[in-house]
Amino acid sequence: xxxxxxxxxxxxxxRGIAQVAATTGLTAILHDASAAQLKGAVxxxxxxxAKLAEKGKLTAEQASGLKSHLxxxxxxxxxxxxxxxxxxxxxxxxxxAKTELYRQILxxxxxxxxxxxxxxxxxxxxxxxxTDRPARFIGMHFFNPVPLMALVELIRGLATDDVTCETIExxxxxxxxxxxxxxxxxxxxxxxxxxxxxxxxxxxxxxxxATEKNIDEIMKLGCNFPMxxxxxxxxxxxxxxxxxxxxxxxxxxxxxxxxxxxxRKMVDAGRLxxxxxxxxxxxxxxx
Numbered sequence: 001x002x003x004x005x006x007x008x009x010x011x012x013x014x015r016g017i018a019q020v021a022a023t024t025g026l027t028a029i030l031h032d033a034s035a036a037q038l039k040g041a042v043x044x045x046x047x048x049x050a051k052l053a054e055k056g057k058l059t060a061e062q063a064s065g066l067k068s069h070l071x072x073x074x075x076x077x078x079x080x081x082x083x084x085x086x087x088x089x090x091x092x093x094x095x096x097a098k099t100e101l102y103r104q105i106l107x108x109x110x111x112x113x114x115x116x117x118x119x120x121x122x123x124x125x126x127x128x129x130x131t132d133r134p135a136r137f138i139g140m141h142f143f144n145p146v147p148l149m150a151l152v153e154l155i156r157g158l159a160t161d162d163v164t165c166e167t168i169e170x171x172x173x174x175x176x177x178x179x180x181x182x183x184x185x186x187x188x189x190x191x192x193x194x195x196x197x198x199x200x201x202x203x204x205x206x207x208x209x210a211t212e213k214n215i216d217e218i219m220k221l222g223c224n225f226p227m228x229x230x231x232x233x234x235x236x237x238x239x240x241x242x243x244x245x246x247x248x249x250x251x252x253x254x255x256x257x258x259x260x261x262x263x264r265k266m267v268d269a270g271r272l273x274x275x276x277x278x279x280x281x282x283x284x285x286x287x
Contacts, residue, residue: 002085002171003027008101010034010041012275013118014090016146019045022069023062023147024175029071029079038074045070048147081108086171088140090118093243098122099130106132114164116140120240121191121247124157124184134159138168141188142177144236152177157184186251191244194232195257198241201229202260205280212280230280234273238266 003026007018010032018041021028032038046066053063073079087105091097098117109115114136117127128137139155152172156165165181172179182189201215210218216228233241242259249257266272266279273279 002167002174004029004083004085005171006031006079006084006087008032008087008089008105009091010038011090012144013142013146015041015045016144017088017090017118017142018070019048019066020146020175020177022066023049023058025065025069026174027069027071027083029073029084031073031076031079033074035074038072042070042072052147076105076108079108082110084110084113086114086116086168088116088118090142093120093122093240093247095122095126098127102127102131109133112136114138114167116168118142121187121244123186123251124155125159128157128159135161136164138164139184139188140168140172141190143190150176150178151190152179153188153190154179154181155184155188156181186248187244192248195241195245195248198229198233198236199245199257199260199263202233202262205230206260206262233263234279234281234283236273237275238263238272238279242267 005021005026006029007014007021008031010030014030014032018028018030030038030041032041049058049063049066052058053060089098089101091101098119102115115131115133116138117124118140119127120141124137124139128134131137134157137157138160139153139157141153141155143149143151154165154169154172169179185192187195204210204215205212212230216230219225219228227235242263245257245259249259270276271278274283277283
């Protein structure tokens with residue numbers, strides 16, 4: 001039975017994955033090379049757990065168990081690698097950055113350790129081919145905010161074996177998630193459908209079809225979406241949206257995935273959405 005999960009990267013997704021693992025009884029080791037980033041992540045996790053407990057979404061036992069189940073490691077040398085059953089990589093959405101990290105960590109793995117990537121668009125088969133264990137490599141795409149979103153897309157690469165799929169499916173269920181399998185294609189299912197909608201909403205704004213607010217309200221009231229596409233883009237991160245669109249445009253070769261020039265311009269201007277304090281909308285109290 002799986003017991004210990006190592007999460008690489010303590011950004012929004014990484015800390016969310018570690019939080020869920022720790023509050024569902026797994027030992028969650030959270031690693032980040034930045035001490036400041038790691039310290040901030042732990043503070044955010046503690047704040048999130050307290051809030052969920054206050055709302056009754058976590059039991060008192062789950063909340064109090066956080067400290068005993070969450071381990072923080074700034075150095076890879078400090079990780080007890082023999083304990084690690086699954087590694088979930090949740091760093092920047094960049095192929096070269098991910099494979100360079102794999103190169104550093106793979107010599108430390110147990111032979112049976114599974115490596116999962118939280119990539120939202122990059123080919124699992126291509127990432128797996130850069131490792132020494134393509135059969136034990138899988139995509140495990142969580143959704144933001146991880147503690148609240150039920151879905152995990154499980155993406156099987158060309159070489160991923162049945163045991164790995166079944167093991168990670170079981171891990172996702174143990175973490176309280178609903179794992180749904182899909183095949184390895186750029187954008188998988190969620191972003192294959194979502195990103196063209198966000199892109200088209202940006203084109204509609206750029207071409208003066210309607211204001212930001214009206215575009216979002218029309219989609220909310222007309223399509224019963226919980227939030228409009230431009231608000232959602234701010235929540236995801238404009239830079240992340242552009243990265244995903246670029247991957248699909250390159251790998252599928254279809255011009256419909258070409259990022260809207262307005263999205264590129266916003267990234268150049270540092271208007272990345274909520275995380276930067278300004279995207280399609282302004283957010284108070286941020287940088």
